[in-house]
Amino acid sequence: MRALLVLALSGCGLGWIDGQDDLTTGLPTSGAGPYARLESDDSTPASEPTFHDDNRASVEDPSMLAGGPGVRVWFTQATVEPVTSEIRYIEAASLRVLPSSPETVLTASEAWEEGVVSAPSVLANPEGGLVMFYEGGVTTPSIGRAVSTDGLSWEKDPDPVLVGATSPSAVFAYGETWLFATRPGEVGIWRAVDAGSGFAFDAAAVIVPRSDEEDAFDRLTVAEPFALAVQTLDDDVTRIHLWFAGTTDLPNDATSIGYAASFDGVEWLRFGGLKPMLAAEATAPTVVLEAAGGSMLFAEPSGGASFELNAASH
Amino acid sequence: LIGLANPAVSDLDLAIDVDVKTIRYPHAGIAWRASPRLVLGASYRGGFRLVIDQTVKVRGDLGSPDTIVVEDGRLDLRSISEDLFQPAQLTVGGAFAATKALLVELDVTYQRWKVFDNPTARIEIELDIKQFNDLVMIPPPRTLENPNLRDIVVPRLGVEWQGAPGKRAWTARGGYVFEFAVAPEQRGESNFIDNHKHTLALGGGLTWASLGKVIARPFSLDGFVSFTYLQPRDHHKLSPVDPVGDYTAGGHAIAAGITSRWRF
Numbered sequence: 249m250r251a252l253l254v255l256a257l258s259g260c261g262l263g264w265i266d267g268q269d270d271l272t273t274g275l276p277t278s279g280a281g282p283y284a285r286l287e288s289d290d291s292t293p294a295s296e297p298t299f300h301d302d303n304r305a306s307v308e309d310p311s312m313l314a315g316g317p318g319v320r321v322w323f324t325q326a327t328v329e330p331v332t333s334e335i336r337y338i339e340a341a342s343l344r345v346l347p348s349s350p351e352t353v354l355t356a357s358e359a360w361e362e363g364v365v366s367a368p369s370v371l372a373n374p375e376g377g378l379v380m381f382y383e384g385g386v387t388t389p390s391i392g393r394a395v396s397t398d399g400l401s402w403e404k405d406p407d408p409v410l411v412g413a414t415s416p417s418a419v420f421a422y423g424e425t426w427l428f429a430t431r432p433g434e435v436g437i438w439r440a441v442d443a444g445s446g447f448a449f450d451a452a453a454v455i456v457p458r459s460d461e462e463d464a465f466d467r468l469t470v471a472e473p474f475a476l477a478v479q480t481l482d483d484d485v486t487r488i489h490l491w492f493a494g495t496t497d498l499p500n501d502a503t504s505i506g507y508a509a510s511f512d513g514v515e516w517l518r519f520g521g522l523k524p525m526l527a528a529e530a531t532a533p534t535v536v537l538e539a540a541g542g543s544m545l546f547a548e549p550s551g552g553a554s555f556e557l558n559a560a561s562h
Numbered sequence: 563l564i565g566l567a568n569p570a571v572s573d574l575d576l577a578i579d580v581d582v583k584t585i586r587y588p589h590a591g592i593a594w595r596a597s598p599r600l601v602l603g604a605s606y607r608g609g610f611r612l613v614i615d616q617t618v619k620v621r622g623d624l625g626s627p628d629t630i631v632v633e634d635g636r637l638d639l640r641s642i643s644e645d646l647f648q649p650a651q652l653t654v655g656g657a658f659a660a661t662k663a664l665l666v667e668l669d670v671t672y673q674r675w676k677v678f679d680n681p682t683a684r685i686e687i688e689l690d691i692k693q694f695n696d697l698v699m700i701p702p703p704r705t706l707e708n709p710n711l712r713d714i715v716v717p718r719l720g721v722e723w724q725g726a727p728g729k730r731a732w733t734a735r736g737g738y739v740f741e742f743a744v745a746p747e748q749r750g751e752s753n754f755i756d757n758h759k760h761t762l763a764l765g766g767g768l769t770w771a772s773l774g775k776v777i778a779r780p781f782s783l784d785g786f787v788s789f790t791y792l793q794p795r796d797h798h799k800l801s802p803v804d805p806v807g808d809y810t811a812g813g814h815a816i817a818a819g820i821t822s823r824w825r826f
Contacts, residue, residue: 277806278804278807480808481796481798481810487807507803510802517801
C-alpha cells in the first residue's frame, strides 16, 4: 500500500489580526500563542497547500521535535478498511518543506495493544536517546512506552505504563515524569505522575471544559493535550506549557486549540481569555518553541472522518 | 450620513482642529572658582513630558440615503499617550587642576524618574447610537500598570590632559559614567526593560590659534567615542501564562561625535 502524507500549508498572517504586522517580530515570547496558519508559498509549482501521497488514510496526532534537518515528526496513520493504526515518521527541513515519504516506525505487537498503536508523544530521554509514550488498545485504551536511540527503531516495554488513558503527552519535570492524557468516561485532561514507582492519576483533572462560559472555545470538551516543560531562569522552577483541543457548539460546532500553563502542575491558568490560540478547525497540536516564536503542527479534518496535518506559527 | 450597511454611501464633512502647545522647562547653572585650582558648579534642567491628546468625533445620521435608522448618532474616540519624557536633573560637581596639565572632574546628577507615567495610550470611547445602544458593549478602559520607576543619582568621573600650548594645542579626555536601572525587575504584564549602564568615553581635541587670515581667533575641534555596556539582568515572571515569559536583557551602545568651537 502506498504511503500517505498530507501536510497542509494554508495561509494567513502573524498576530491577532491577519495581514497586519503586530511589530512583535524578534521580541522574546513564551510561544504560548496566538498561532496562525502558514501562508502558502506561491513560488513553488506544487499544488499547495496540500501534499497527497495516498488519500485513503487519516494522518493524526503529530509529535514534533527539533532535530535532523530541521524537525522530526512522529504521527498516527490510520485506515478504516482494513482497520489499521501505526506510527510513522518524517523529517523535514522546515514545516514548509514536505518530505518525500513517511517511514513506519512502530506497529502493534503486544497483546494489550489489540492491533492498534497511535498518538505518539516523543521527547528526549533524560537517560539518553528518545522515549515515546503512545496509545494502544481498543477495549481498554492504555499508554505504552518505548525507547530509541535514533527515533526509527523502538524498543517497547512489554506492558502498558498507564491503563485507562488516551492521547498521552509526557514531560520530565522536577525529577518526575508527568503524563497528560484523557480518560475514557471521564471529563477533562488529567495528569498522571511517576516519581519512580509507576504512574498514578491526580485526584482531579487539570483542565476541564468551561461549560458555564457561553463564549468559551472549550465549553464542551477538552482533549488532545500537548505538554512542554521549559526551564525558567530560576533553576528550581519549570514552566509547563499545555496546548489542547477544545470544542464548542456555539455559535457552530468547532474544534480549536487553546493554551494553559502551570509552574507546579497543580495550579493551571489559561491564556487568551475565552479565545483559542489557533482557530478552528484544529486539533492534536504539537509545538516546537524557538527563540522568538513557535512552530505548531496540528491535525485538521480533510473530509469524512479523516485528518491531515497542517502547520502554524507564532 | 453614515452608511450603516454600506460604508461607501457615507457622506461626512471633515474638520481638523490642531492645537500644538510649546513645552517650556528651565535651565540654569552656576560656577564658582573656589580656589585657583578648584572650580565648583551646579546646574538644573527641568523635566517635561510630551503628551499627545487626540480625539476623533464622528457625528451623523446612520442608515442609507433613503432610510435613516438613527438620527444624530455619535462616536467619540479619545487617545491620550505620553510620547516623550525628560526627568528633572540637578547636578553638582567640581573640577580640580591636579597639575598644570591634568584636570580631574567629578559630578553627580540627581534624576527625577519617579514621576514617569505609563506612556501607553489611554483609550476612551463613547458611542451613542440611540435605540441600538444596548446591542453594543464597550469594555472599560484598560488599567495601565504603574511603571514604578525610581529616582537615581548618576556619578560621572572625567580626566582631561592638556598638551603644551602653542599654535596647535591638543587635549585628551577620558570619562566613566554609571547609571542605575530606573525600572524595577519586570515581573508582571509590563516590560519596561532597563539595565544598569556603564559608560566609558574617550576623546580629544585640537585648538588652532588661528586658521589663516579668515579665522583669526582660536578654533577648536573636539571628538569623542563612548561605549555603554548594559549589565545583563534577569526578569522572572510571576504568571505561568505570561505571554513573554522569563528573559535576560542586556546589550551595548556605541556613540561618537564631533564638536567645533569658534571664538568671535
